[in-house]
Amino acid sequence: MITLTVNGKRHTVDVDPATPLLYVLRNDLGLLGPRFGCGLGQCGACSVLIKGAAMRSCLIPCSAVKDEVTTLEGLARDGVLHPVQQAWIDEQVPQCGFCQNGQILTAKALLDKNPDPSDAEIRDGMSGAICRCMTYYRVQAAVRRAAALMAKRTRTGDVR
Amino acid sequence: MTITRIPAEIEDQLERAAGVSRRTFLKSSGMLVVSLGAGALGGPLAAIAAAGPYPDPDFHQLDSWIVVHEDNTAAFFVGKTDLGQGTGTAFRQMMADELDIAYEMTSCIMGSTDRTVDQGGSGGSTAIERDAWPMRRIAAEARRVLLGMASPRLNAPIDQLTVKDAVISVQGDPSRRVTYGELIGGKRFNVTLTGANINATTGVAPVKRVQDLHIVGRSPQRYDIPAKVDGTLMWAVDVKLPGMVHARNVRPPAAGAKLVSIDESSVNRLPGFVKVVAKGNYAAIVCEREEQAIAAAKAIRVNWEKPSSAPFPASEDLYVFMRQATPTSAEPPAVTGDPDNAFAHAARVVTASYDFPFQGHTSIGPAHALADPSNGQMTVYSNDMKSYGMRNGIAEFLGMPRDAVRVVWMDGPQAFGRTAADDAGFEAAFLAKELGRPVRVQWTRQEETAWDVKGPAFAFDFRGALDGDGRLVALEYGARAADHNHLGYNEPDTVLIAQLLGRRRASPARGSAGLPSEMYAIPNRRSTSEVVSLPAIWESPLRTGQLRDPNGPQITFASESFIDELAAAAKADPVDFRLGLLQASTEDDTAFRRARSIAAIKAAAATYGWDARPSPHRQEAGAVARGRGIAYAFRKQTVVAEIAEVEVERATGRVRVKRLVCAHDCGLVINPEALRRTIECGMQYALSRALYEEVTFDSEKTTASDWISYPILRHRDAPEKIDVVFVNGDPNPNRPDLPHYGAGEAMTKPMVAAVANAIFDATGVRLRRVPFRADRVLAALKA
Numbered sequence: 048m049i050t051l052t053v054n055g056k057r058h059t060v061d062v063d064p065a066t067p068l069l070y071v072l073r074n075d076l077g078l079l080g081p082r083f084g085c086g087l088g089q090c091g092a093c094s095v096l097i098k099g100a101a102m103r104s105c106l107i108p109c110s111a112v113k114d115e116v117t118t119l120e121g122l123a124r125d126g127v128l129h130p131v132q133q134a135w136i137d138e139q140v141p142q143c144g145f146c147q148n149g150q151i152l153t154a155k156a157l158l159d160k161n162p163d164p165s166d167a168e169i170r171d172g173m174s175g176a177i178c179r180c181m182t183y184y185r186v187q188a189a190v191r192r193a194a195a196l197m198a199k200r201t202r203t204g205d206v207r
Numbered sequence: 208m209t210i211t212r213i214p215a216e217i218e219d220q221l222e223r224a225a226g227v228s229r230r231t232f233l234k235s236s237g238m239l240v241v242s243l244g245a246g247a248l249g250g251p252l253a254a255i256a257a258a259g260p261y262p263d264p265d266f267h268q269l270d271s272w273i274v275v276h277e278d279n280t281a282a283f284f285v286g287k288t289d290l291g292q293g294t295g296t297a298f299r300q301m302m303a304d305e306l307d308i309a310y311e312m313t314s315c316i317m318g319s320t321d322r323t324v325d326q327g328g329s330g331g332s333t334a335i336e337r338d339a340w341p342m343r344r345i346a347a348e349a350r351r352v353l354l355g356m357a358s359p360r361l362n363a364p365i366d367q368l369t370v371k372d373a374v375i376s377v378q379g380d381p382s383r384r385v386t387y388g389e390l391i392g393g394k395r396f397n398v399t400l401t402g403a404n405i406n407a408t409t410g411v412a413p414v415k416r417v418q419d420l421h422i423v424g425r426s427p428q429r430y431d432i433p434a435k436v437d438g439t440l441m442w443a444v445d446v447k448l449p450g451m452v453h454a455r456n457v458r459p460p461a462a463g464a465k466l467v468s469i470d471e472s473s474v475n476r477l478p479g480f481v482k483v484v485a486k487g488n489y490a491a492i493v494c495e496r497e498e499q500a501i502a503a504a505k506a507i508r509v510n511w512e513k514p515s516s517a518p519f520p521a522s523e524d525l526y527v528f529m530r531q532a533t534p535t536s537a538e539p540p541a542v543t544g545d546p547d548n549a550f551a552h553a554a555r556v557v558t559a560s561y562d563f564p565f566q567g568h569t570s571i572g573p574a575h576a577l578a579d580p581s582n583g584q585m586t587v588y589s590n591d592m593k594s595y596g597m598r599n600g601i602a603e604f605l606g607m608p609r610d611a612v613r614v615v616w617m618d619g620p621q622a623f624g625r626t627a628a629d630d631a632g633f634e635a636a637f638l639a640k641e642l643g644r645p646v647r648v649q650w651t652r653q654e655e656t657a658w659d660v661k662g663p664a665f666a667f668d669f670r671g672a673l674d675g676d677g678r679l680v681a682l683e684y685g686a687r688a689a690d691h692n693h694l695g696y697n698e699p700d701t702v703l704i705a706q707l708l709g710r711r712r713a714s715p716a717r718g719s720a721g722l723p724s725e726m727y728a729i730p731n732r733r734s735t736s737e738v739v740s741l742p743a744i745w746e747s748p749l750r751t752g753q754l755r756d757p758n759g760p761q762i763t764f765a766s767e768s769f770i771d772e773l774a775a776a777a778k779a780d781p782v783d784f785r786l787g788l789l790q791a792s793t794e795d796d797t798a799f800r801r802a803r804s805i806a807a808i809k810a811a812a813a814t815y816g817w818d819a820r821p822s823p824h825r826q827e828a829g830a831v832a833r834g835r836g837i838a839y840a841f842r843k844q845t846v847v848a849e850i851a852e853v854e855v856e857r858a859t860g861r862v863r864v865k866r867l868v869c870a871h872d873c874g875l876v877i878n879p880e881a882l883r884r885t886i887e888c889g890m891q892y893a894l895s896r897a898l899y900e901e902v903t904f905d906s907e908k909t910t911a912s913d914w915i916s917y918p919i920l921r922h923r924d925a926p927e928k929i930d931v932v933f934v935n936g937d938p939n940p941n942r943p944d945l946p947h948y949g950a951g952e953a954m955t956k957p958m959v960a961a962v963a964n965a966i967f968d969a970t971g972v973r974l975r976r977v978p979f980r981a982d983r984v985l986a987a988l989k990a
Contacts, residue, residue: 063478066498074497079445080438084571085652086501089914092571119438128437135436139428139880142888143291144435145572145620151436166927173922177914179571180291180621181891183925185884 049109053078054121064110069093071109072118080119080148084177091149091176096121101149101156101176119148122155130200131155134193142180149176154190162201163194259584260610261321266405269352269398271324272345273306277392279373280312285342286326286405287334288318288592290622292951293429293881294334300877301339304422305346305414308373308387315430318616320598326405328593328616330627330696330753332842332949335877339947341408345400348410352398356390417875426880431618443590443617444649446577451645452481453497454638455504457490458654459707461907462518462747464511466490473508483507484641488746489707491638493646504651517906518743525689526562526976529666534737535691536717544731546672549681553672557776561765562976563665563959565689565749565902569917572620573655578635579645584611585636590619591629596697601636604699612636624753628660628694630703637704653912658703661902662754663690663718667765672731677777679770679788681731686762690718691740694752706746715744718751721758723766724841724956726797726804727788748909749902756952759842760893760959764977767838767960771822772973780819781837781964782812803846803872803934808839810870810934811848822964823971831856836964838957844945845873845953846934849890851961855969860985862966864894867926869954872934874945879933886931886954893958895920899978918980 050059051068053076060075067086072078072095081104084092088103095104096117104116122129128136131154141147150173157164157172164172169190178186264271264284274282283302289295295315303310318328326338350370357375358365361383369378376384386392402408434440459466466488474480474492479499484491492507494500520528550556577588585607591597594614602612614632631648638646650658665688672681692715694701700712720736741749774784785808789801811817815835824834832855839848852866867890876882899918903910911917935945959977967973972987 062496063498066496070496070498073445074447077447078438079441082442082444082572083649084573085914087652087913089652090571123437132436136428136432139432139884141291141432141435142885143571143619143621144432144440145442145618147435148438170923170925177571177919177921179569179892179919181888181895181920181925182884183891183920183922184887184929187922187925 051109051112052115054117055115062109065108067105068095068107068109068112068116069104072104072116078118078120082145082148084146089177090146091153092146094149094152094176096152096156099156099159101153119151122151129155130196131158131189131193134189134196138185138189138192140182140185140189142182146176146178150178150182150186154186154193158190158194158197162197164190258582259613261584261613262610264322264324266324266408267400267402269345269349269396269400269410272342273302273349273396275387275391277388279386279388279392280314281306281308281373281387282314282316283342284316284323285338286318286324286328286595287338288329288594288616289431290329290592292885293878294329295431296427296429296881297335297877298339298342299430300422300425300427302342302346304420305343306350306373307370310422310427312373318594319614320595321613324405325595328591328595329622330593330624332951332953334949334951335947336843336949337406341402341406343414344409344412347412347414348398348400349396351410351412352396353387353390357385360385360390423875423877424879426878429881440618443577443588443619444572444575446588446617448577448579448645451577451647452493452495452642453500454491454493454635454646454648455500456634456648456650456654457492457504457507457509458658459488459746460511461513462749463514463743463745464488467510467512469510470508474503474506477503477506482642484638487708489704491634493638493642497649513907514743516742518747519741519749519904519906521906522564522901522903525564525664526666529664529687529689529739532739534687535740537735537737541722541734542732544681546681546683546731546733549731550670550672553680554675555673555776557671557673557773559669559769559772559973559975561667561768563761563764564977565661565664566754566896566900567656567661567902567911567917568623568625568659568754569656569919570620570622570625570659573650573652574625574629574631574659575619575647575649576629576632576635577645577647578632578639580639580643581645584613585639587614587632587636588617589614589629589632590617590622590626591632591697592622592626593629593696597629597632600697600699600702601633604633604705605636605640623755624757625660627696627753628702629697633699633702634704656917657909657912658748660694660752660754661749662757662761663688663693663751665720665761665765669765669769671769671773673773673777677779679729679773682729684723684732684734684766686720686735686765687737687739688718688720688758689741690720690738690751692716692744692750693718694750703750711745719758721762723762724759725766725839726800726841727770727785728801729788749904755892756842756955759840759952759956760896763838763840763956764959764963767840767957768963768973768975771836771960771964771967775822775967778821780821782808782817783819785837785839800841800846804839804841807846807848807870807872807934808837810932811837811850811868814870814930814932815850815868817850822968824968830858832969834965834967834969836961836966836968838960838964840953840956842949842953842956844948845950847871847953847957849954849957849961851958851965853962853965853969855966855984857988860981860983860988862898862962862979862981862984864898864924864926864962866928867894868930868932870932870934871950871954873950873953874935874948876933876935877947882950883931885950887929889952889954890929890958891920891925893955894924894962897959897962897977897979898924899980901978
């Protein structure tokens with residue numbers, strides 16, 4: 048039995064401990080945010096947040112996960128989208144959208160560590176997240192927009 | 208084909224509204240492991256409910272296209288699929304405009320074969336250019352019918368009625384009003400349309416004049432984006448059914464390898480093992496859980512026999528092979544004027560050859576599908592862009608009646624032609640029929656990169672003649688494409704599983720090379736276009752098919768690079784040289800296309816701030832060389848001119864594209880902001896093909912198999928600035944506007960050439976082989 052805390056809820060699942068976290072999230076917990084893209088840790092489509100870092104859930108055995116896992120579904124608070132998600136909508140970033148889970152979670156982890164990144168830091172920090180529709184230019188604009196939105200929420204004491 | 212009915216889902220909707228629920232949602236409580244989050248209309252939950260059969264919705268019934276609800280909202284049912292360019296939003300805008308209903312009060316349901324009429328799904332950038340026309344006409348017809356219903360009710364002649372936001376009122380007396388919902392909410396129109404085929408479908412009402420469109424031309428946000436951002440969208444990869452099992456394919460280790468035997472004992476004791484399916488050279492392993500299928504596919508021992516002769520040359524030897532091969536087909540040479548005489552009297556003759564590799568789709572999400580054989584029918588949950596064709600193909604492939612097969616289209620990773628031949632759907636259906644259980648097929652990354660459908664490799668040879676004044680007087684173009692046995696659309700005898708099962712069509716598709724799509728007036732031309740074959744054309748990972756703007760980036764790379772070489776030879780500015788070729792007159796009536804070409808090129812140059820001078824750019828020999836290049840092309844009726852600004856690191860050969868400009872004329876723009884993003888992304892997509900993408904292979908298999916061995920553009924390569932300017936400036940002031948043309952692919956055409964021309968401008972070195980990876984550029988700089 049494997050116990051996982053995902054988006055604030057504890058789950059116990061009966062799976063092979065070597066099962067990559069991705070398949071437990073998708074097939075046992077019914078989550079839709081993390082998606083299979085390569086199974087090699089190369090593209091980022093399967094990203095989840097663990098201890099504030101965007102991790103590749105396709106590579107992590109579920110039994111190795113000791114800390115809380117946050118998926119795309121877990122970003123919103125009290126029905127309000129996270130600033131990164133809101134920026135993604137405001138900027139109309141996605142084309143097909145299949146990779147955007149990884150783009151959004153990579154951006155969130157980046158901004159949590161560096162709330163005011165330079166353009167170069169955004170480009171470097173996001174480069175592990177591949178997009179085949181090539182939304183990069185708009186993703187980078189959305190990261191800048193999200194940074195501004197997060198700063199504004201901090202100034203106004205809105206902790207969401 | 209019998210077409211007599213409107214979609215069952217629409218009947219259900221109408222009957223529920225009438226308080227009569229004829230159909231029950233089949234075991235819907237137990238059918239789904241995961242909530243599908245279905246809306247009242249359009250969610251896959253409703254689709255799962257219907258047990259079949261699944262006859263074609265009748266496109267001659269207005270009720271198959273538009274449902275008006277009692278709450279004065281409307282749902283539009285269209286036979287298209289949205290691959291992420293926002294066509295669904297555009298359809299809603301156009302239909303809402305014609306119907307006179309607020310955009311926000313509408314919804315759009317797309318692409319499932321038993322619920323929406325067959326408009327073919329997606330492909331060829333036809334959504335807005337062709338398929339939106341019946342939608343507009345039918346919405347206009349619905350408005351006409353509703354006005355006719357309102358007239359007796361409001362006791363006023365139709366010409367005294369006015370409509371705003373789905374409310375009809377009497378002119379001058381707004382208190383006399385009735386809503387669409389009150390007139391027909393929950394009821395059928397019962398209007399039969401006419402037209403010889405679906406594209407010609409029409410009522411009697413005219414569509415609005417461009418000047419009367421209010422929702423078209425605005426930029427409502429794409430309705431599909433919020434669910435893609437908050438994690439609530441159910442994609443085709445997400446559907447789960449009770450009893451569903453997971454399959455992984457077992458691919459041959461070399462093209463054309465024969466499956467001799469499978470050691471089933473290597474896997475049949477593994478946890479969750481269900482079955483090994485092997486037939487011909489197709490093999491798959493099926494397990495209860497996904498990770499079990501992955502493990503079993505790695506553990507399975509298969510005895511393959513490699514073919515005795517090499518199926519293809521190694522990628523480094525490809526172009527020599529292609530130039531030496533005897534063509535399998537050739538177009539008759541297209542000749543204008545007297546090119547031989549012109550070359551004989553030329554002041555200067557320029558020659559150049561160009562090579563373009565096989566490139567893959569390498570979709571971010573490998574191929575996948577879920578097939579459900581319940582009730583003796585076959586339902587396939589798929590992201591197939593051509594869901595209707597897949598339904599027909601699978602019915603024929605499995606020998607099932609068409610009415611027993613349906614494809615439920617759901618969102619998926621970008622297609623760009625990959626899912627025009629959707630292997631996973633056929634495999635899932637095949638396995639589901641074999642097992643009698645729902646089967647989900649998921650390709651691996653390595654499988655997708657190695658075995659997906661490829662854009663054909665090209666070899667080009669050019670000759671150009673300049674006169675004493677530097678004018679281009681003759682052009683010879685020769686193209687060879689490795690495109691023999693080009694795949695069709697979801698054909699039961701060309702999808703990969705059919706090939707591996709040994710199915711062969713009588714004669715392979717001949718494929719195509721093609722001609723440049725510029726409008727240059729060159730008095731003497733000879734153009735040849737030939738197709739060559741690799742030694743093996745079946746069961747090969749180098750099978751060719753539709754890749755976004757098929758052949759366009761290849762041909763335009765070569766033709767627009769060569770025009771640049773000629774401009775440089777003539778010591779002319781690349782923009783001026785092109786404009787000169789477009790202002791000349793010829794006998795054929797191409798003035799309008801030339802005028803649009805000139806407008807696009809001038810707009811791109813003005814937006815960029817182009818300073819007229821010949822290439823290359825004279826500059827100090829610093830660590831970084833800077834330059835800019837232009838290229839332009841038509842795709843059907845859409846014309847684009849693009850400029851790339853590059854920096855080349857002399858020490859490493861690394862090319863960094865700093866800025867892109869696109870001047871784009873696709874006629875009437877439906878949603879400017881959605882189009883802007885599609886163009887931005889499409890330009891970066893083509894930039895990826897220019898800088899990185901090449902399918903490498905040895906003489907038996909592809910060696911490109913993941914994101915390391917098949918690199919693509921990344922965030923750090925994205926341009927710092929992209930300017931998109933909509934030209935749509937008809938030079939004829941008497942005409943209100945052009946029709947709406949296609950815009951999904953044209954932007955990919957000139958980009959590779961624009962980058963090559965910019966690198967030449969920066970360095971004086973001409974790159975004639977794609978891609979322009981750093982090692983190649985460095986070698987060229989040192990040569």
